[in-house]
Amino acid sequence: MIQVKYQRFLASAFASLASIAILAGSATAQTAITKGGTLIYLEQQPHTNLYPPAGGFYPNGGVLNQITDKLTYQNPKTLEIEPWIAESWTVNADATEYTFKIRPGVTFSDGTPLDAAAVAKNFDTYGLGNKALKQPVSEVITNYKGSEVIDPLTVKFFFTKPSVGFLQGTSVIGSGLVSLKTLALPFDALGDATKIIGSGPFVVKSEVLGRELVMEARKDYTWGPAKLAHQGRANLDGIKYVVTPEDSVRIGALLAGQANVIRQVQAYDEKQVQSKGYIIYAASTRGVNNTVVFRPDNPLVSDIRVRKALLHATNAKEIVATLFSANYPQAKSIIASTAQGYVDQSARLAYDPALAAKLLDEAGWTIGPKGLRQKDGKELVLQAYESPPQPQNKETLQLVAQQWGKVGVKLNVLAGDAGSRVADSLDPMKTPVAPAMVGRADPDVIRSQYYPTTRNALLQKGGVSNKVQSFVDEKLNTLLEEIAAATDPVKRLALVGEVQAYVIDQGYVIPIFEEPQAFAASPKVKDFTFEAVGRPSFYATWIAK
Amino acid sequence: MSAETASGTSADLRPGWVTRLKRVPVTLLLAWTIVFIVLAWAALPSLFTGYSGTEGVPGEQLRPPSAEHVLGTDGLGRDVYARIVYGARHSLSGAFVAVTVGLILGTLLGLIAGARGGWTDVVIMRVVDSMLAVPSLLLSLSIIVLLGFGTINVAIAVGAVAIARFARLARSEVMRVRRSEYVEAAFGSGGTFWAVLYRHVLPNSLTSVIALAALQFGSAILAISTLGFLGYGAPPPTPEWGLLIAEGRNYLSRAWWLTAAPGLVVVLVVLSADRISKALGRTAP
């Protein structure tokens, strides 16, 4: 009671000061916290493999972020790297050697110590992979050479070439630290969440695969990110994850009081949820925007004029206004405006159907009898698979198809089973167009999206697909390699800007909107936070009475 | 019983009207009317609506039912009524293909098995058994994966499941007809197998097969809809009914009419098919 009065006094007397104090999580705010209780969280899809580098998939990240800690913490507001399991670190001048000092006294939930040896083993696995156990290399670690345990609490990493992205790479979900016992298991055994032994604030207690997962707070947890307002053990006693694939069931359950937090709320449901006093959280994923990419290996889109025509025939503003809400800002570049190195490319992205028609005419595609453009007897008909994890992707693509139809280009939106989709997405002849996005808060994200040996969104030759005939863009790849290697942060961001302009100038990518991860929560759920790329964190969360 | 002609008028609503309604099958008339309207939608959709079935108007999305849009609009600003009208062609042709596949292949298998008897019968019926032994949905899904997604392929997948059902029915009907004296006589007077089959067995066993076909027509629409729910339906923006119900369900808390309207249409059409099937079955000898 005294505390409340004190707060009121503060609020009236020093309104601005108070808000700053609450933002910083002052001691006065903390005493009002209700401890205990189990939070019920509804997830749209079951998690897949929980090998930490596979944590990019939203449902995986939602689980891993609660049970594992990382070497460093990326502040979601400033994007700065702060201490977590590593108390401090040093990097040599050309970013080929990193030394981390490990916080003492940290243990995994199986009781084994989280020391330099454990950290070294984790990154040796993530950086080099483990063939015998089928554990793949993490996409966030490049040019990794090896590690050295200097003393029980000091570890040093070596790289064959400069690897500036590594420091940020230690903060992502994909670099979650797990016990040696977990790393000794074959990749396939890691689909079982109870086998993932981390040092995080929560521990997986039980799991019904594909259905539900129960987590318990670790009572001895004292090693949260150093600069976080909340310290000590988690406020909640536990979290219960329930996989609820039906949109209407998740919303209904939240509004009926059967759940506290739900993931994946569609834009059209936002008003409904908010009108009942519930809260929408739309955390930015700060990575590559929700885009449509071309696969120039396919002759239909190998001509830059065709690609640029379709870029100018796409009305992203209309898509956002029709299907989405203020939480889904129209994209102004290929990466989010909250991402590092973002440069506004709006001037290159103007919706201009007249220009589109002119470019198509120039490219030799003339309007045929059915209103479809054709050249040498071939019609300009393209295909794309919808990507179910992206919000309203089927609707987005249908709207794009409608817009392209106005300039005489047909886009068939394909539906398909998961298997056929993966198979056809590797074949540029079957999928000349594809939706693409990826969330990660580091400039390196742009490299991992387009580089042939990583995600290879444009399907260049040299990647895992054997269906690509010849398409390679050396200039793009050189730029991407330079991003990975650049040691000077300013130069690195300049390169990121250059790639954004280049990719759009080549008409490889059509940016649509900045994709958030949308959650809805009961108004009683407080301090529900997100890490830098929108994965939920329940460490500080509490449920008001 | 003069009420036979006047049963449809409201003046006739005296106690016991149901009995008379049954005698004059008004429900059957209603069923045929529904089927006729839906067939007209399929044949000439543009007569029934001025809106497009596939193109939406951005900015007009998720409008509730109004004078302008009788059944409201969907997330892309497409008129729901127009989508149902245009969808009739896809749904009916889908169900038609499904039933035809099952009817032709199934009846043929059943006819041959029943008419030939002996080893042919044993072999065919074991094959039919093994088709029934695979869960129908698993069979449908695999066929779609194999053939690719599309209205016709989905229909074939649904029809393949019905083959066994038609085969069993056709066979038992043939067995029944075969035992009758005139067929025995036809064989006795030197008729060839195929001639007797065509002239005597087929026409006499067809009635109940057609009744099953009408019934299957309804369940085919439902099966296609279920496949749409599981993500194995026709590709967008096909306004197939099952897909409309399946996609509309995501908007349940915001725009219930998106799933309710096509749902109601499907229920009415399936009920009509069921009613007509019963009427056909009753005229069977």
Next chain:
Amino acid sequence: MASYLLGRVGQALVVLALTFTAAFLLLQVLPGDAIMIKFMSPDMGLTADQIAEIRASYGADRPLWERYFTTVGNFLTGNFGISIQAGVPVSQQLATNLPPTLLLASLAFVAALILTIILATASNMVGMEWLRAGLQSLPSLFISVPVFWLGIMLIQIFSFQLGLVSVISPGPVERLVLPVLTLAIPISAPLAQILMRNIDQVLAQPFVAVARAKGASRSWVLWRHVARNAIMPTLTIAGVLFGELLAGAVVTEAVFGLSGLGGLTYQAVGNHDTAVLQAIVVISALAFVTINLIVDLLYPVLDPRLGSRSGAPA
């Protein structure tokens, strides 16, 4: 009788073998395989060589006939292979997924029977003609509604609007109420239609009039004579119903987010996980032939008229 029994068992085995082979071939021609789907996804970041290595480690590079006989041998010794997507033995997946689906399906079957009997007797007992006509048309309505839609509606009404059951954190019994109902309603429809027709037929028989004249009540006659006549068609349909139940389980489990054989089937189809699908086909074929065998053998017991028959019932 012994030779009849032997013949039936032999036929059942033939059906099993046929189903197994047909399923194996069908699954082999699916485009793209589970290994590609899992390991060539860009998230894995593997090279072409690594993928070839993985392929060899699963024996997927062997010729078709060799894989067929290996699979046959494995199944005969109870080894169902490994699910590539999940990376665990199929038998382990079945052990966790089969029991909940069996429970759901058998409860749904019982519920469907109860629903059928209630519907059929009610429609015959009710005095009011309009109510009777309404009850008699209910089965037609039941089979006109898509199962997934029914499930979603039941959740909306009973859980969210009325708050009678929780779908998110239900108790062990509560958890099953709505799914069982969702699954039972469409299955009860054909059963109820058959039963109602039988009741009409029985009531039209002369002996009913005689029994009634002797002072037996209508309900007594119904129970005495109809029950027996209703068992046969129910039995006949039971064999086919297993497949229907599994199909229904796929949808029901998806709507209610339950884990079970239905969900396993759905995921395995999407990921082209052939080992899992092969096992599911064999299990359902086994159930199908067993149920039909039992039904065939029960026929003569239940219906003395068929006692001397030894032909091949369809």
